[in-house]
Amino acid sequence: MLRGRMLVAQAKIQQLFLKQGLNMKSPLFVFLLMQVSLGFSQERRLSVIGEAEVTEVANQAQFTFVVTKSGRDLRTAFVEGQTYLSTIYIDLQSIGLDSTAIRQSKVRVDEKDLTWFTSKKKEAVLRTTVIINNLDLLEGVLEILGKYEIEDLSGIDFTLKDQKALKQKAYVAALEDARRNAAAITQSSGLTLGEIQRIEEEAGLPSNSFLAEEMAYRLRQQAYRVSFFPEQISLSKKLKVTFAIN
Known part of the structure; x- marks a missing residue:
């Protein structure tokens, strides 16, 4: 994204030199291109953490x-x-x-x-x-x-039969949390929140397991009947999101 904006700015300088009939091999032309490149490389950024946990009922x-x-x-x-x-x-x-x-x-x-x-x-x-x-x-x-x-x-x-939907839901929720955190920082500093430049993520899906062997044995002995099984699948998502700020 930044590279695209930098190339547009450099192209405008080239058009200006062509329109004015100036030498594009001159030190001035090279200097202006370098200044544009340096300006974009020093653009201010803000990195924040967004976290979310979503839960669905197990169906498998x-x-x-x-x-x-x-x-x-x-x-x-x-x-x-x-x-x-x-x-x-x-x-x-x-x-x-x-x-x-x-x-x-x-x-x-x-x-x-x-x-x-x-x-x-x-x-x-x-x-x-x-x-x-x-x-x-x-x-x-x-x-x-x-x-x-x-x-x-x-x-x-x-x-879950389809874990992709849960992962997508967690991703969107964590991204929204990161955007809220970034907006709170920029607003309190008098800055404007820009585009997302980078997203880094890590996530874990807990394993919900039940001791089937013991349950089957007790059922065989008619000690008791099963009345409850864990049915909640939770997915946590943590994102590090980098925004441009103006």
Whole structure:
């Protein structure tokens, strides 16, 4: 922005010299161009901090779990694991969970002695990721999983389907806060706030996690029913904004 204004000023000097028939290689011409460049490089600036925090209700949850099955060979172990998972998937879909929300993300195969008198057997470890776009189903999903022999049930990550909208909202709010801060300074100093010259930003998105493994265990033991899950996603944005001042 400043460079553009400087080039316009230099062009006007060139036009003036051409109109007057003056030598544009003269020391005077060079001196005037240098003065214009120096004047713009010394233009006054003001840097302020703008901060904002915005909050939205979470509309998505995600977690993973593992099913482990063994057999005399890889195929047997894998098929048994897939069969067991199919039963779980059918139960999950019976309460309204979409089939696209269930993803088998990883399969690992190990060879191990299961007991002292058996030969080595293959063990298939199947990890599944579940993404829930309707949080009303979350309690029912955990109840179902609590009935099965699953392992490594991770914490639940509560997120937003579209985080870009929240980031944009936080950015605009922080920018408005910076502009208010800059306006307060310039008004009290008798100055005029100019254009934005630079924006530097940093932001962090907190992780809202819930101990799904413990909850599923307690549901399986019928100790209590889930009645609350964290549903707020907050995003903080901090901007350093540099304005031109006149």
